[in-house]
Each structure stands twice: as structure tokens, then as C-alpha cells.
Amino acid sequence: MIFNSVSYLLFFPVVTILYFAFPKKLRNAWLLIASYFFYMNWNAAYGLLLLGSTVITYLCSLLVEWAKEKKQSVRLAKAAMAASFLLNLGLLFYFKYLNFAITNLNRISSLFHGRQLSAFDILLPVGISFYIFQALGYTMDVYRGKIKACRNFFRYALFVSFFPQLVAGPIERSDNLLPQFEEEHTFDTDRIREGLLWMLWGLFLKIVIADNLSVYITEIYDNYLAYTGAEIVFATVLFAFQIYCDFGGYSYIAIGSAKVLGFRLMDNFKAPYLAVSVHDFWRRWHISLTSWFTDYLYIPLGGNRKGKLRKYLNVMIVFLTSGLWHGADWTYVIWGGINGLYMVIEEVTGYRKKAVRLAEKSLSYRIFAGILTFALVDFSWLFFRASSLDDVVGMLRQIKAVPGFHRLFGAVFAGMEPSLLLAVTLALLLMWQVDRLLYREKNAAMLVLSQGWFARYLVYGGLLLFILLFGVYGYEYAQTAFIYFQF
Amino acid sequence: MKKKVLFFGKLFIVTLLLFVFCFGVVMPQYTGNYQASMVDKAARLRSVEGPKIVLIGNSNLAFGMDSQMLEEAFSMPVVNMGLHGGVGNVFNEQAARLNVTPGDIYVVCHSNYDDTDAIKNPELAWITIENHYELYKLIRPKDWWDMIRAYPTYLRKCLGQWRNESGNQETNDCYRRSAFNAYGDVYYPRPQSEEGIDFSPVAIHHINETTAKRLNTLYDDLQKQGADMVVAGYPIAEYEGTPERAAYDEMGQEIADALDAAVISDFNDYRYPTSYFYNTYMHLTDEGTKARTQQLIKDLQAYMDGEAKYENK
Numbered sequence: 001m002i003f004n005s006v007s008y009l010l011f012f013p014v015v016t017i018l019y020f021a022f023p024k025k026l027r028n029a030w031l032l033i034a035s036y037f038f039y040m041n042w043n044a045a046y047g048l049l050l051l052g053s054t055v056i057t058y059l060c061s062l063l064v065e066w067a068k069e070k071k072q073s074v075r076l077a078k079a080a081m082a083a084s085f086l087l088n089l090g091l092l093f094y095f096k097y098l099n100f101a102i103t104n105l106n107r108i109s110s111l112f113h114g115r116q117l118s119a120f121d122i123l124l125p126v127g128i129s130f131y132i133f134q135a136l137g138y139t140m141d142v143y144r145g146k147i148k149a150c151r152n153f154f155r156y157a158l159f160v161s162f163f164p165q166l167v168a169g170p171i172e173r174s175d176n177l178l179p180q181f182e183e184e185h186t187f188d189t190d191r192i193r194e195g196l197l198w199m200l201w202g203l204f205l206k207i208v209i210a211d212n213l214s215v216y217i218t219e220i221y222d223n224y225l226a227y228t229g230a231e232i233v234f235a236t237v238l239f240a241f242q243i244y245c246d247f248g249g250y251s252y253i254a255i256g257s258a259k260v261l262g263f264r265l266m267d268n269f270k271a272p273y274l275a276v277s278v279h280d281f282w283r284r285w286h287i288s289l290t291s292w293f294t295d296y297l298y299i300p301l302g303g304n305r306k307g308k309l310r311k312y313l314n315v316m317i318v319f320l321t322s323g324l325w326h327g328a329d330w331t332y333v334i335w336g337g338i339n340g341l342y343m344v345i346e347e348v349t350g351y352r353k354k355a356v357r358l359a360e361k362s363l364s365y366r367i368f369a370g371i372l373t374f375a376l377v378d379f380s381w382l383f384f385r386a387s388s389l390d391d392v393v394g395m396l397r398q399i400k401a402v403p404g405f406h407r408l409f410g411a412v413f414a415g416m417e418p419s420l421l422l423a424v425t426l427a428l429l430l431m432w433q434v435d436r437l438l439y440r441e442k443n444a445a446m447l448v449l450s451q452g453w454f455a456r457y458l459v460y461g462g463l464l465l466f467i468l469l470f471g472v473y474g475y476e477y478a479q480t481a482f483i484y485f486q487f
Numbered sequence: 488m489k490k491k492v493l494f495f496g497k498l499f500i501v502t503l504l505l506f507v508f509c510f511g512v513v514m515p516q517y518t519g520n521y522q523a524s525m526v527d528k529a530a531r532l533r534s535v536e537g538p539k540i541v542l543i544g545n546s547n548l549a550f551g552m553d554s555q556m557l558e559e560a561f562s563m564p565v566v567n568m569g570l571h572g573g574v575g576n577v578f579n580e581q582a583a584r585l586n587v588t589p590g591d592i593y594v595v596c597h598s599n600y601d602d603t604d605a606i607k608n609p610e611l612a613w614i615t616i617e618n619h620y621e622l623y624k625l626i627r628p629k630d631w632w633d634m635i636r637a638y639p640t641y642l643r644k645c646l647g648q649w650r651n652e653s654g655n656q657e658t659n660d661c662y663r664r665s666a667f668n669a670y671g672d673v674y675y676p677r678p679q680s681e682e683g684i685d686f687s688p689v690a691i692h693h694i695n696e697t698t699a700k701r702l703n704t705l706y707d708d709l710q711k712q713g714a715d716m717v718v719a720g721y722p723i724a725e726y727e728g729t730p731e732r733a734a735y736d737e738m739g740q741e742i743a744d745a746l747d748a749a750v751i752s753d754f755n756d757y758r759y760p761t762s763y764f765y766n767t768y769m770h771l772t773d774e775g776t777k778a779r780t781q782q783l784i785k786d787l788q789a790y791m792d793g794e795a796k797y798e799n800k
Contacts, residue, residue: 006636189494419650464505469650474610474640 001041003253004207004473011038015163016260020187028158028181031261035163039127046125049095053088054160057135058153060084061142065149077143084139088132095124100328127167129325133292135160138174140296147174155181164257168250170268170288177263185262190449195259197445197460201434202252203471204463208427210246211472212420213238221385224395228404232395239385240378241428244272247286271435273377276369277355278342281377289325293318312347316340326384331392335383342376423470509642515617516645516654521662522615524549525570528671529585529622532566538590539564540787542671543583545572547598547721550661550677550770553780554670560784563592567671572598572769574615575607576698580705581625589713594787595702598721598769600694600742604701606630609637610644661766677765677772686726686761686768691734699745706748717790718742719783720752722775724761724768732758743797750797751790756782 001007015034022030040047060080067076093101099119106116138159141147150156159178165171220227220235227235251268258265268288275281282290298318304311316337323336346352359366386392416424437444448459467473517523532541540563542548548569558565568582576597583593606612606626612634616622626634648654657663661675668674706716723729735754743750763775771779786796 006639187491189490192494417651460501468509468642469646471643474637474643 001038003250003257004203007041012257012260019261020185024184027185028155031163032154032158032161035158035161035166038163039161039166042126043123049091049125049128050131050161051157053091053132053135054157056087057084057139057160058150058156060087061139061149062151064139064143068143068145081139081143085136088136092128092132095122095128097324097328098122130169130171131160131166133289133325134171137171137292137296138178141174147178150178162258162263164254164261164263165265168247168254169286170251170254170266171292172265172288176266180263183262188262191262192260193449194445195256195261197448198252198256198259200256200460200463200467201445202249202254202256204249204427204467205245205252205431206249207471207473208466209424209431210242210249212416212424212470213242213245214472216416217242217385221387221391221395224391224398227398228402229399230403230405232399236378236382236385239381240273240374241431243381243384244269245431269438271439273374274370274435274439275373276359276366277346277352277373278339278376279346279352280356281373282339282343289322293322297321308347312344315343315347319343330389331383331386334389334392335380338380338383339377342380420470423466427466427470510618513642513645513649515619516648517614517617518655519657519664520614521664521666522571522611523617523664524667524671525568525582525615525622525625526619527664527667527669528566528568528570529582529619531669531671532568532582533586533621535564535566535586537564537588538592539566539588540592540594541565541583542567542569542594542596543580544569544596544721545576545579545598545769546570546767547572547769547771548596549667549671549673550765550767551722551776551779552672552783553776554668554672556777556780557784557787558670561787565670569596569671570615571611573608573611575605576600576602577604577627577630577701578606578612578615578625580701581627583705583709583716585624587709587712587714591709591714592787593705593709593714593716594783595716595718595748596721597718599692600698600702600745601692602695602698604697606633609633610640613637613641672776677770677776680762680764680772681766684761684764684767686724686764687728689724689726689729689768691730691738693738694742694745696745703747706746716748717787718746718748718750718752719786720754720757722764722769722771722779723754723758724764725758726761729758740797749790749795751786752783753796756786 001011011034015030019027019030019034036047036050039050060083063080064077064084067073067080099122102117102119109115109117138147138150138156142149150159155178158181159172159174162172162177217235217239220231221239224232248269255265255267266288268286270284270287272281272284275284298314301314301317302310303314319336319340320333321336323333323339326332326336346355355369359369382395383392386395434444437447448456451459515523518526532539540557540561542552542554542565546569548567549571552567552569554565554567568579570579576599579597580595583595609630612626616625645654657665660666661673661677666673666675702716702718709716723735732755735758739750739752739754757779759771759775759778763771763778765772765775789796
């Protein structure tokens with residue numbers, strides 16, 4: 001079930017009420033049942049996959065710790081860790097990358113008139129990239145001694161399957177989430193109100209902004225030859241907000257849901273489009289994945305400890321891998337590569353440190369840097385959003401050949417009814433204001449909750465009305481699926 | 488404790504306000520719509536005291552019955568509950584349970600007997616019932632989950648119309664509430680056939696166990712209340728792709744074998760030339776309506792005289 005569905009609207013209160021009604025010793029069991037129910041709602045067989053990954057990482061992590069502490073054998077520990085990685089990444093490869101590999105092998109083979117392999121009919125299980133990475137992170141943490149291996153299988157299984165963050169993150173760290181399952185969580189109305197407000201905010205971002213923009217963007221990206229360059233560029237600009245509001249919205253619902261239950265998940269976004277450099281952007285965008293790659297790929301590769309050239313290479317490897325993580329297509333790899341290149345150029349030119357210094361001193365520079373960063377990141381989003389490399393090339397050609405700025409505003413206003421256009425514009429402005437608060441490390445929800453009852457209810461009522469009147473919901477709307485579910 | 492009580496109290500009030508807003512302020516938005524005629528049909532059904540003839544089915548009845556002719560032939564009030572195939576047989580059949588009195592005759596005229604025992608289009612069902620709570624009896628308990636899931640889709644459309652003040656309006660064609668007469672027939676003039684009707688859906692539909700079981704349950708329930716239920720034919724367009732007469736004979740016998748209710752029509756008696764069809768392969772012109780009604784009168788009369796078209800197994 002997805003967060004913006006009637007099913008979740010019924011599932012979540014039932015799970016929450018029973019969670020607090022049950023005695024402490026039964027609560028984790030209840031959450032585990034609920035999490036598996038939540039996941040198997042997509043497809044019952046997915047539960048087996050989740051269980052499989054859980055069992056592998058649980059056992060391998062125990063072996064890692066035993067090998068290091070009892071046997072004093074780093075080699076055995078490394079072997080156990082490698083087994084965990086190989087088996088889990090093997091699963092990921094099979095479900096996500098096998099057909100991609102076959103397609104590319106066939107392309108190479110066709111150059112030599114060789115055999116063509118048949119693709120497999122494989123359905124990508126929802127969330128597999130997320131929970132496998134979360135489980136692998138745990139194995140690595142045990143190996144590094146950051147956390148003790150969890151002896152209680154059911155508690156560990158809950159860590160991997162915890163439903164608020166199971167299918168699209170945040171990719172949690174074992175030292176943050178795992179200990180929380182041993183804590184007692186009280187029915188704290190202040191905390192619950194904050195959680196519910198974040199959930200409402202997430203829904204607002206998703207179904208008022210992201211899903212309304214999606215209609216316009218999909219039309220242009222699917223039929224780009226019928227549109228001018230300006231329209232394609234504008235659609236790409238809008239996509240930057242669509243993907244942010246879609247994924248950010250999901251993250252806020254996840255964080256809010258967990259908060260209601262008493263759990264603290266990590267922030268996944270911190271006003272990314274107010275970043276003053278690409279480095280700054282990647283400290284604010286999909287934070288859980290970026291930090292995962294930093295800790296579990298970049299640092300093991302040597303990080304910045306082996307010279308500048310090696311550092312740049314490591315950065316490229318991380319970003320290309322990140323691109324591949326997002327999808328089994330060259331468009332994603334290129335997207336990752338472009339961002340990696342930006343990062344390297346910022347390092348080489350020293351722009352990374354300069355941008356932060358200048359932005360702190362000068363508002364006009366901060367605005368300039370912000371627009372520049374947005375433009376650079378947005379250019380890469382074109383690759384991310386396009387259906388294929390051919391489409392990317394086609395759109396770039398179209399942008400050059402048929403600029404058509406004169407048609408831009410006509411298309412914008414013709415695409416949406418006026419009240420909806422106004423509503424989405426206001427929603428974007430509101431989102432920007434909340435992001436400004438987040439940029440200054442302020443908790444927007446707490447700010448609202450600290451106001452008097454009139455202001456608070458104005459916010460609740462306003463968000464609810466916007467969602468009801470201008471949101472995209474209902475089972476007939478295909479765009480209601482979250483973008484990051486496909487990863 | 489006080490904080491918890493206040494919290495739940497506020498949550499309850501917000502939920503209540505939301506409910507009042509949706510069900511009381513925004514809904515209904517389709518009172519001028521074709522589907523809204525169900526309100527009038529149900530009202531008529533409830534208002535008729537004593538034995539009556541109730542027609543159950545989809546728009547083949549709405550666009551293919553002269554209830555006044557039927558009423559005059561049998562000196563019994565007639566209520567045409569036929570509405571829209573889009574909601575499915577299940578929804579249409581539930582109309583038979585709204586006001587059963589001893590002596591009632593329920594005439595089921597489905598155009599297919601192989602459904603999946605679910606409301607075919609729950610959103611359309613919402614457009615029909617909206618916040619007319621007396622119609623909520625048309626939804627079986629087991630169908631409420633599908634209805635709840637469809638509610639956001641319906642609500643969104645309602646909100647769009649509410650926002651634009653474009654709801655509750657009638658179109659100018661036959662698909663509006665005022666196109667129905669007091670009996671529940673579409674009496675919008677249909678003098679001739681429109682061009683471009685697609686007759687390709689004309690086909691044999693073999694009865695399945697699911698539909699048979701449900702209809703037999705309905706029959707039992709009606710019988711217990713002193714009412715009767717029969718199955719009659721539906722309009723079949725004769726064009727080059729129409730199945731042979733033997734196939735319809737076989738279909739009729741299958742239905743008769745599977746159901747406890749009497750099948751009072753030879754389905755082949757309801758084959759009409761394409762010129763009798765108004766705008767779809769199910770909807771009849773005025774001439775077609777007259778012919779169909781006369782045939783049904785014959786079939787009902789024969790049934791009342793003890794004749795059987797098919798021997799039930």
C-alpha cells in the first residue's frame with residue numbers, strides 16, 4: 001500500500017492505536033507483523049525476499065562479530081561480510097540489473113554478430129534497493145565495531161522491515177534505529193501532533209505539487225517533438241520540483257509516521273534547492289543515500305586519503321554507482337556521472353569552499369550561487385527523467401533547434417486551469433518558505449505547533465483544504481505512485 | 488490523561504468537520520446526472536403499496552421499456568429500476584431489496600450472467616448514491632471496501648465541480664435525470680437510430696456459478712417475503728456478427744438450468760433489426776421499446792398462465 005491511499009489511512013491509525021494499547025513486550029512483535037503486512041500488500045512473495053535478505057545479513061553479521069571477537073580472525077570476518085554483500089547484491093542484481101546486463105551484452109554481441117540472450121520476465125520488488133542497503137550498512141557497522149550484532153532476530157527483522165521507511169527510505173543506520181526498538185515509547189500528544197503535521201506536509205508536497213506538475217511534465221517528456229525547447233526546459237525545471245516534492249513528501253510522511261509511533265528517523269532532505277554549490281546540494285539531497293555511499297563506498301575506496309587524483313576517481317565511482325542504484329539504465333548512470341563531474345570540478349577549482357564563504361557574506365552571491373547550482377543540477381535531471389538516451393539526445397536537439405520562447409507562457413497557462421495553476425504556485429511558494437526555515441536548521445512543524453490555536457488550525461485547515469481541493473488522488477490517477485518506488 | 492482526552496477530542500472534531508464538509512457541503516454534485524434518477528426510482532419503489540412489477544437490470548431497461556404499457560396490461564404498478572450496466576449486476580440487483588411486498592413480481596433482465604459478484608465501477612456507484620443515504624442499502628456490506636477505496640476518486644471530481652460551481656447540472660441529451668418519466672423509463676424522444684452504433688459487443692454470455700448463486704439467493708429471499716422473481720430477455724441486435732439462434736437457445740437453457748427462478752423468455756424473441764436500436768447495442772428507439780415491451784407482456788402473460796419456456800433442471 002502507498003502512503004497516499006485509503007488503505008494507509010486506515011492501516012496507520014489501527015497500527016498506532018494497537019501499538020500503544022499493547023504492553024511493551026508485544027509492541028515490537030506487532031510492528032513486525034504490521035510491517036510485513038504492509039510490504040506483502042504489494043505482493044506476498046516480496047515478504048520472502050525481505051525475509052531472505054534479513055536472514056542473510058543477520059547470520060553473516062553474527063558470524064562477523066564471532067570471527068572478530070572469538071576467533072580473532074579478520075579474514076573470516078571479512079569473508080562473512082563479503083558473503084553478506086555478495087548474496088544481497090546478488091539478489092539486487094538479479095531483480096534489478098539482470099535484464100540491463102543482458103541488453104548490453106546483446107548490444108556488444110550484435111557488433112560481432114554473436115548470440116542474443118533472452119531477457120527474463122522479472123518484476124522489480126518495491127523497495128529492494130532501500131532495505132538491502134540498510135541491511136548491508138548494518139553488516140558493515142558490525143564489522144567496524146560501530147554496533148554490536150543484534151542477537152534478537154525479530155528485533156533485527158523489524159529494523160530491516162520497519163514500515164514507515166521500508167520502501168523508499170530514509171535508509172536508516174543501525175546505530176540510530178536499532179537501539180530505538182529497545183526503548184519505551186510513550187503516547188506523547190505533542191510528539192504525535194508533530195508527527196501528524198509532518199505527514200500532512202508530506203501529503204501536501206506529494207499530491208498538491210508533485211502530482212499536479214507531473215501531468216504537465218509527462219505530456220511534454222512523452223511528446224517532446226511537439227513542444228518547443230523553452231517548453232522542454234520549463235518542464236525540466238518543473239521536474240526538479242516534482243521529484244523533490246514527490247520524494248521529499250514521501251520522506252516527510254515516513255518521518256512523521258515513525259514520529260507518531262515514537263521513533264526518530266534521519267532527515268532525508270534539507271532545503272536542497274537553496275544549496276550554493278553542488279557539494280552543498282548533495283549534503284541536502286537524499287541525505288541517507290549520500291551518506292551511505294560516503295561511509296560504505298567512498299571511505300572504503302580510500303576517500304580523500306590517497307591523493308587528489310584518487311579522490312576524484314573515488315567521487316566519480318560513487319556517483320556513477322549512485323546513478324546505477326537509481327535505475328538500470330544508462331540515463332541514470334550518466335545523471336550520476338554528470339553530478340560526479342560537477343563535484344570534481346568544484347574540488348579542482350576550489351569552488352566548493354569559495355562558494356560557502358562568499359554565500360555567507362553576500363546575499364546577492366548566495367542568490368547567484370543558488371541559481372547556478374539549481375541550473376546545473378536541473379540539467380542533470382533531464383537525463384534522470386528522460387525515458388532513454390535517444391530521448392535525451394532528441395530533447396537536446398529540440399532545445400537547440402526550436403527554442404520557441406514565445407510559446408512558453410501560452411503552454412504554461414493552457415496546461416492547467418487557472419485556479420489550479422494559482423494553487424500550485426502558492427504551494428511552491430509555501431514550500432520555499434518552509435525550506436528557508438529548514439536551511440536555517442529550524443523545525444517548521446515545531447514553529448507551527450508553538451503558535452496559538454488560531455494560527456495552528458489555520459495551517460492545518462489550509463493544508464487539508466489544499467489537499468482536498470487541489471490534490472491529485474484516487475486510484476485512477478497513475479501519477480499517485482511515488483517516483484522512488486521504482487528504485 | 489487530560490491531554491490525551493483533549494487530543495482525541497480534537498482529532499474527532501476535525502474528522503467530523505471533514506466528514507461534514509465532504510458529505511454535507513460538497514456532496515452531492517451529480518443531482519442532474521443520469522445516475523441520479525436512481526433517487527426517483529427508489530422513491531417510487533418505496534411509495535408503491537401493494538403488489539407491483541419491478542424491472543431489474545441495466546440501461547437496456549431504461550432505454551427499452553414502456554412501463555405504462557406494462558402497467559395497463561397487468562393492472563399492477565410498475566417500477567423500472569433499470570439504470571446502467573457500468574455499475575454491474577450486483578448493484579442493479581440490490582434494487583430488488585428496497586421494498587419487497589407480498590405479490591411483487593421482480594423481472595430480471597440482465598444482458599449478461601457472467602459477472603464477478605462485485606460492483607463493476609464503484610466510482611459510478613458513488614455518483615449514483617452520493618449522499619442520498621436511503622440508497623446506501625444498494626451497497627452490500629462486502630462491497631463497502633471497494634466503495635471506500637473509490638471514494639477519493641469520486642470526491643476529487645465532486646470537489647472540482649464544487650470549486651468551479653459546475654455541479655448538479657443537466658446535459659441537453661438523454662443522459663440526464665429529467666430524461667426519465669415517473670416510472671423510471673427514459674422517455675426522451677428516440678424516433679430513429681443514430682449513426683455509427685458499434686454492435687460488435689453483441690455476444691453470448693454463458694452464466695457462471697457466481698452469478699447463478701447470487702440470483703438464486705435473491706430468489707429465495709424474495710420468495711420468503713411472498714414475492715416472485717423471473718428472468719426475461721434483453722434486446723439483441725441482429726447484424727452479421729450476431730450469434731445463431733441455436734446459441735441463444737442454448738444460453739437460455741443454461742440460465743434456466745442454473746437458476747431456481749423461471750426463465751420466461753425465449754431470448755431469440757428479443758432479436759430486433761439494427762434500426763430498432765437508438766445509440767448503443769442495448770438502447771432501443773421508441774419503436775423498438777414498444778416492440779420489446781409487447782414481447783415482455785406476452786412472456787409475462789404466458790408465465791402467469793402456467794406456460795414454461797424452458798424446463799428448469
